[in-house]
Amino acid sequence: MPIKQTGRATDIKVIDRFDGGVGWIAYPDETMQRASHALAVPSDDEDDEDDNDEADTAADVWVVDPVDGDGVDELLADLGDVTGVVVLMDRHARDAEAIADRHDVPIYVPSYVEPEIDAPTQPITDTLPGTDFDVVRTVDWPIWDEAALYDGETLVVGDLVGTVEYFLAGRERVGVHPMLRVSPPDALRRFTPERVLTGHGEGLMQDATRELEYATDGARRRAPKAWLKGVTSFLS
Numbered sequence: 001m002p003i004k005q006t007g008r009a010t011d012i013k014v015i016d017r018f019d020g021g022v023g024w025i026a027y028p029d030e031t032m033q034r035a036s037h038a039l040a041v042p043s044d045d046e047d048d049e050d051d052n053d054e055a056d057t058a059a060d061v062w063v064v065d066p067v068d069g070d071g072v073d074e075l076l077a078d079l080g081d082v083t084g085v086v087v088l089m090d091r092h093a094r095d096a097e098a099i100a101d102r103h104d105v106p107i108y109v110p111s112y113v114e115p116e117i118d119a120p121t122q123p124i125t126d127t128l129p130g131t132d133f134d135v136v137r138t139v140d141w142p143i144w145d146e147a148a149l150y151d152g153e154t155l156v157v158g159d160l161v162g163t164v165e166y167f168l169a170g171r172e173r174v175g176v177h178p179m180l181r182v183s184p185p186d187a188l189r190r191f192t193p194e195r196v197l198t199g200h201g202e203g204l205m206q207d208a209t210r211e212l213e214y215a216t217d218g219a220r221r222r223a224p225k226a227w228l229k230g231v232t233s234f235l236s
Contacts, residue, residue: 005030009069016195016203020154022075023197026067033164033201034094036066037156039149040079041131060130062086064149064156065199068095073102084108086128087115089139089146089158092199110135110147138187139180148187155193155208160185161215163201166230169222173211174204178230181223188216 009026016023021039040059059080065088066072076082082103085096093115100107100119109115111123124135132151138160139146149156159177161167167175174196176184196204196212204211 001029001031003031004034009067012069012071012075014075016197016205018154018195018205021197022079023203024069024072024075025202026069026072031164031166034067035197035199035201035203036072036094037064037197037203038062038076038079039064039131039133039154039156041083043080044130062128062131063096063099064088064197065092065158066095066099068098072099076103083130084122086124086149087113087117087121088148088156088199089113090115090144092158093117110137110145112137112140113145113147136187136190138185144179148191150191150193152192153194154197155191155195155212156197158199160188160198161196161212162198163204167200167226169225169229170218172215172218172222174198174208174215175226176215176219178223178226181219181226184216184219188212 005027013025013028023035023037025033025035039062043058043060060083061076061080063085082105084105085100086108087093087096090113096107097119106122108124109121111125127134133149136148136150138148146158161174161176163174192209194208196208
């Protein structure tokens with residue numbers, strides 16, 4: 001299994017579908033299992049009722065840390081109109097430019113994050129414009145800056161935690177990034193989500209708060225097991 005695949009993705013795997021969005025893994029056969037997400041937020045312009053007295057279901061769609069592929073635009077169109085693309089961390093520029101160009105929307109980046117993007121970006125600080133999602137700084141290292149989106153129910157992260165094998169140890173269903181295990185970021189303890197959408201692997205859609213607490217509390221203790229599993233995953 002390749003660590004990371006390149007070229008046009010032709011067989012995306014749809015994941016993490018819920019009332020407020022959906023996710024996909026562009027290359028289901030790669031070890032890294034890079035996951036992308038789209039969040040659907042009720043549009044500010046929508047009417048309370050239409051001529052037929054039915055609720056208007058228009059939504060603004062925010063695309064987060066996307067990896068492009070065949071079928072992505074159709075998946076987004078099912079949710080609403082793309083409003084913007086969000087990049088949560090330095091290493092997750094991915095295909096943000098391509099998707100933003102195609103939909104003629106801005107790329108939004110937390111003010112302290114500097115991804116390698118050869119296009120203008122819009123800085124965001126406390127909230128994602130027009131939404132209930134707070135922009136929370138989670139990692140502040142000289143070589144690593146990352147933010148999360150959190151609205152009290154849904155937590156969207158880049159590399160902070162993940163669900164793929166090389167993030168996990170023991171009975172964890174979600175695990176702290178191997179490089180963060182020795183000293184898990186304090187921000188992890190402020191989240192009590194119903195679901196966690198991560199940049200690597202399928203999301204955690206049930207018991208998210210309990211599993212996140214378990215992962216955080218035992219991150220350091222289980223670090224050696226996680227490191228060993230990570231080495232095995234990338235060498236196999």
